[in-house]
Amino acid sequence: MRLLLSGLDAAGKTTMLYAAKLGEVVTTIPTIGFNVETVLYKNIQIVSWDVGGRDKIRALWRHYYQDTSGIAFVVDSNDRERIDEARVQLHEIANEDLLREVPVLIFANKQDLPNALSVKELEEKLDVAKFDKSQRKWFIQPTIAIQKKGIQEGFQWMAETLNPKADLKAPITETMMDSVTMKDDLLSIWKSSGLKTLTSKFI
16 A cells, blocks of 8 residues: 655655654754655555655656555644645645545644644635545544654554554554665656756655
């Protein structure tokens, strides 16, 4: 099972991924260019895309939509000014031809901040009712990535949705070969696309 982890820049994707992968919170800096990481959580391959807010690079995502089983979208619950942008991006990804029927997990990150939108408010702001109309399974998981709260529960929901017998209590391990392969493929795509200013960072 392959899971696409995405969201706007500064939503907390990198912090969340490292907290899950390493079992600890690390200090991160905004991604410049693109950062692609692949980790294996039990039997779920999580492919994390961090594009540093550069719209041109988002066009590269669809090259890895093939065989994706689910979408995990990270939202900064405290960023009310960009919630509409998050909604647009969420539905753009969800409406891609190869992703129209896969379940959607939304991590409502930064729930510890006083101005954070509640799950109920996010349901309305992100217009998840559209998923109900298409009978797509979805779930919003309250999360505090810097405290490692809600991450396990969110991935557990996705695992049970894709495989009712799944148990994700085992730690995450990184699949380095997948990361290397993606790096080579993305750089090849980048060179042919004419995006001259793209900077890549892989860990």
